[in-house]
Amino acid sequence: MTQAPVYQSVDALQEFATRCFVAVGMESNDATLVADTLIAAELRGVTSHGLVRLPVYLRNLKDGQVDARARPVLIADAPAVALVNGQRAMGQVASKHAMDLAIGRARGHGIGAVAVRNSNHFGAGAYWAMLALPEQMIGVAMTNGAVARAPTGGVTPLLGNNPIAVASPGGSEQPIVLDMAQTMVARGWIKLAAMRGQPLPDGWAQDAEGRPTNDPAAALDGSLLPIGGYKGYGLSIVVELLSAAISGAAMGPALENMGFTAGAHEERRYAVHDVGGVGTGHFFLAIDIARFLPLDQYTARVDALVRTMKASTLGAGVESILLPGEREFVTEGRRRETGVPMSDEVSSELRSASELTDIPVP
Numbered sequence: 001m002t003q004a005p006v007y008q009s010v011d012a013l014q015e016f017a018t019r020c021f022v023a024v025g026m027e028s029n030d031a032t033l034v035a036d037t038l039i040a041a042e043l044r045g046v047t048s049h050g051l052v053r054l055p056v057y058l059r060n061l062k063d064g065q066v067d068a069r070a071r072p073v074l075i076a077d078a079p080a081v082a083l084v085n086g087q088r089a090m091g092q093v094a095s096k097h098a099m100d101l102a103i104g105r106a107r108g109h110g111i112g113a114v115a116v117r118n119s120n121h122f123g124a125g126a127y128w129a130m131l132a133l134p135e136q137m138i139g140v141a142m143t144n145g146a147v148a149r150a151p152t153g154g155v156t157p158l159l160g161n162n163p164i165a166v167a168s169p170g171g172s173e174q175p176i177v178l179d180m181a182q183t184m185v186a187r188g189w190i191k192l193a194a195m196r197g198q199p200l201p202d203g204w205a206q207d208a209e210g211r212p213t214n215d216p217a218a219a220l221d222g223s224l225l226p227i228g229g230y231k232g233y234g235l236s237i238v239v240e241l242l243s244a245a246i247s248g249a250a251m252g253p254a255l256e257n258m259g260f261t262a263g264a265h266e267e268r269r270y271a272v273h274d275v276g277g278v279g280t281g282h283f284f285l286a287i288d289i290a291r292f293l294p295l296d297q298y299t300a301r302v303d304a305l306v307r308t309m310k311a312s313t314l315g316a317g318v319e320s321i322l323l324p325g326e327r328e329f330v331t332e333g334r335r336r337e338t339g340v341p342m343s344d345e346v347s348s349e350l351r352s353a354s355e356l357t358d359i360p361v362p
């Protein structure tokens with residue numbers, strides 16, 4: 001008999017995660033922010049970037065690999081652009097600072113672009129892109145990551161899955177929110193499959209010798225497969241340019257994997273043609289829509305695009321056409337009412353977080 005899922009309240013989980021971060025040295029406001037990013041991922045059904053990452057974040061903070069009290073600093077400034085040194089802060093702390101700067105510059109100049117170096121894993125990219133929505137702006141967020149996939153034609157993992165997120169307001173329709181890695185799936189989902197003892201679908205990954213694999217452990221030791229073949233590889237390079245090359249962050253295998261998705265290949269050493277660079281790199285963009293079109297005209301056009309897509313004749317077995325982010329909005333609405341379902345993996349990681357901090361699990 002299948003057990004009914006256990007649900008936990010959003011407020012209880014937020015308080016628990018916040019207290020855990022405070023226990024390892026973070027200031028209260030920063031702790032609340034990072035906890036909120038994890039809960040937001042859980043609410044949207046993005047479990048790979050939710051509470052399963054809490055113990056890894058806590059260990060990095062306790063060990064001093066991430067500076068719990070670091071304050072990002074502005075190191076280059078121009079009217080519409082800025083460069084930020086994250087100072088080894090939590091990626092979420094550096095990202096909030098940078099996206100706020102991008103939005104502020106967009107208010108003054110129509111567009112704001114901010115690059116970040118010396119940061120860390122920033123969680124789910126949609127969180128940062130969506131900060132632009134209350135400002136009636138388009139938000140873009142991207143980051144490089146620790147190596148997870150090989151270049152097209154190779155077997156050596158030399159690039160991260162380098163996600164990009166874009167959020168646009170709608171009118172009467174939901175905002176459109178795209179958040180995607182340049183691989184068939186984010187590496188966090190591979191790690192979750194390994195924790196659950198589940199095989200991977202065909203086409204997700206290859207092993208260390210470049211052979212297709214359904215074994216998540218072999219995939220973590222090998223390489224994820226790109227979206228669209230060589231096109232996904234090309235997009236990964238573009239994100240590396242915008243988030244790492246332009247910011248002065250570490251590139252490719254020079255970026256250390258400090259987190260949840262580390263596999264055996266992190267123990268190997270690859271040739272790194274490094275020109276300096278430090279930490280994870282991010283890139284944020286805010287676009288003030290009203291500098292292009294009156295806002296109501298733009299949102300009406302977004303709504304028309306949504307309705308055009310939904311008017312498509314449905315394929316066999318398809319119930320409805322979904323827009324990017326729509327499934328996540330539905331999931332969030334449901335979970336705000338029912339609470340967050342606690343899988344065995346998440347429950348186990350909450351217990352680990354409790355052991356690290358002596359904060360009782362709710």
